[in-house]
Amino acid sequence: MSTTEHATDDVTARRGKAPAGEKIADWADGRLGIYGLAKANMRKIFPDHWSFMLGEICLYSFVIIILTGVYLTLFFHPSMQEVTYSGPYVPLQGIRMSEAFNSTMNISFEVRGGLLIRQIHHWAALVFLAGMFVHMMRVFFTGAFRKPREVNWLFGFLLFVLGMFTGFTGYSLPDDLLSGTGVRFMEGAILSVPIVGTYLSFFLFGGQFPGNDFVSRFYSIHILLLPGIMAGLLVAHLILVFYHKHTQFAGPGKNEKNVVGMPLLPVYMAKAGGFFFLVFGVIAIIAAIASINPIWEFGPYRPDQVSTGAQPDWYMGFSEGLIRAMPGWEINFWGHTLQLGVFIPLGLLFPAVLTVIAIWPFLESWVSGDKREHHILDRPRNAPVRTGFGVGWITWYMVCLIGGGNDILATHFHLSINDVTWFVRIAFFVAPVLAFIVTKRVCLGLQRRDRDKVLHGRETGVIKRLPHGEFIEIHEPLDQGKVFTLTAHEQPAPAEIGPEVDENGVERKVDPLTKLRAKLAEGMYGEGSHIPKPTPEEHAEITSGHGHH
């Protein structure tokens, strides 16, 4: 007993001399165990590359959205109670509108800084979704989704999808003519769901469209349900980033067993912390000079009115394209109607376009049979099939986006809207395939260039005339680091099934799935999918033989 007391005294005495900051830390450590956490993380090493900050943009715009969103809830009234406008904006005075629209007008014209916060909120949402899209593509093209990061890829993907719906429910809240048109579109889409569509629509809208309920329902979905789920996913996403440690590009001194970079404290504390302010600052300046969603120009929603050139926010544009390009198929049978013209694009293609990219990591690991961890990133050119697939997918997405803006394209470029729509219908099938083929060729070309650089050196641009009159360009050999970097990638052989008939002539049963896998593996890792990287023997042969050109 006395020894314990003595020991405690001892600790207190030792810690008693510490400066105030340390005392507070000691207090917290005794209750929260912060020193254990700090030991692992305070000087945690992060690698440096510009593309690693794309995810940060998403994180910071999410924080900005939460901050500005909380402010907006202080003034916004999520009610569809009809009122007559009597605010300072003259063109709408005396017009009937919902309380939601009225309070948004109040935020925009009477609350000082309200318009700014509204515009920051909306701009940050666009940046958030765009950031997630680009960040996801960075992860995809560098193969950062490979083991052990597949789960984090899915978390990120879910954040992207939830972000889309959070955005949609958000811009529908002011109950203006433009967003109301989008809500009507959504109602039509829900109605097209076979068997239960009509019921789903009545339950969502509290009866017939538009009813008096959807604003308050969208409000709780927009400010509580979806952001709550997203906040959880985001924290999990970040914990996994810390836990896995960041990926890095190949380079001298870098390998699968280490991570090379600078410590969190102080470098990334300053850089990443500073970057939050940079993102916030830039979005605030955009919100100062660029108007977004000027609802006073649209007016309140009425189901019998519409403006031309109605467009959703950009991230919903691809679904808009799907529905605009779809032919109007409709089947009537036994007293029922199946509106395929709406259900196929929104009920099937919309999730399909997104799912295709989400499942790639699992498809790739199944085909490659690779069970190892990967922390060194691929250069996109060194995975030509994956890169081709990714570019094909982006092309697919962009074709849909073009389809979503077919009216804008037609009016701005004086094209026939029917031609634009037909272009989208054909390109939907053809363009991704072409993009895949072209991208794969480009990747192989770049691999050849890397191979030449390793074997023959860098082109210096210096032309030398030889005594007999021949002109040659002087090539300068790469240093060891460059050579190592350019040859650090793996070129795995495709998994093979082995002979289908054994040496005794007995046929071996190979199930079709295994056969399919072998075919895919051949396509992904076989001869046509890469340029063999240079070996030291080849290098020795070329450099020792007859000098180098």
Place this chain on the structure above:
Amino acid sequence: MSSEPGSHEDMSEDNLPSERAHDAHHGAVAVAGDAFADPGLPAHLPRRQDLDEQAAKHSERVVAGLFVLSMLATIGFIASYVTLKPGKIVYIFPVGHVSALNFALGLTLGLALFCIGAGAVHWARTLMSDVETPAERHPIEASPEVRAQVIADFKQGAAESQFGRRKLIRNTMFGAMAMVPLSGLVLLRDLGPLPGKSLRTTAWRKGMTLINPNTNLPLRPEDITTGSLTFAQPPGLSEDDDDFQDVIAKAALMIVRIEPDEIKDKRELDWGHQGIVAFSKICTHVGCPISLYEQQTHHVLCPCHQSTFDLADGGRVIFGPAGHALPQLRISVNGSGYLEALGDFAEPVGPSFWERG
């Protein structure tokens, strides 16, 4: 690593770029096994600020200057908030006419935030150590011993619970857990009424006059001119009504006058009055109000998804994603010379739904 932003004397000459050992003579590369060898982390290249205290001092002043600018911007923000009126519009080149308050607040806030960020990043890039160091990585997977221990612990815990042995408990528990969410599902029932037949009918009834929504007066045949698109709504409908939006969402009507011999569909001609025909304004695709009319061809175009309907041919779809023709309202002229409906639409208006048939 010395954290002092070193003076000249502190710096080792070895670190200077000119002193770095060049890769030996041309073409010689180190090899490790069957691959090119990893030369290891390159030597750290010092920045100007590492070598020259003057440059470091300059960076310090830049960072501090940015932070001071941020403070000034915040003062500017508060000053703008207090002095500028919300309604004031100013012309700013090249942005155009903007709200002075929004512009001033956004710019000062943006500047205040941006300067903090720029200062921090500049500080990190020029003054904080930029030496890259490696840290070890460890496999995410647990070691086989840990794995075996966890599996054994789990098995023991499961055995102690007798979960596998007492099947009655297990099965009833699954049953209870599977049923309890049903309560939550049932609670959702009152989110809305059942559809019933409500999507099949609109406000139109036999004998109702066609009301001009702008003047609130009934329309006469002579009000409908060739080449224009006229809108109409049922009588007695007021914007103040609680269900105005729900009613107009189905009852909105558009009327055109077409030369009777240009109408290709016989039923359409019969359902109109001397070439005046009334169609639902709500697109059969997803319900946008149709509003673009092409006089020469009698085509109407939905501005949302470009479904195009031929009003001279029974409202048939001629392009775009709509699945069926626009419903037509049977109209005639009543004793007082006003256009009137001869009943409700013969089929549901608006987007298709499962029970539409």
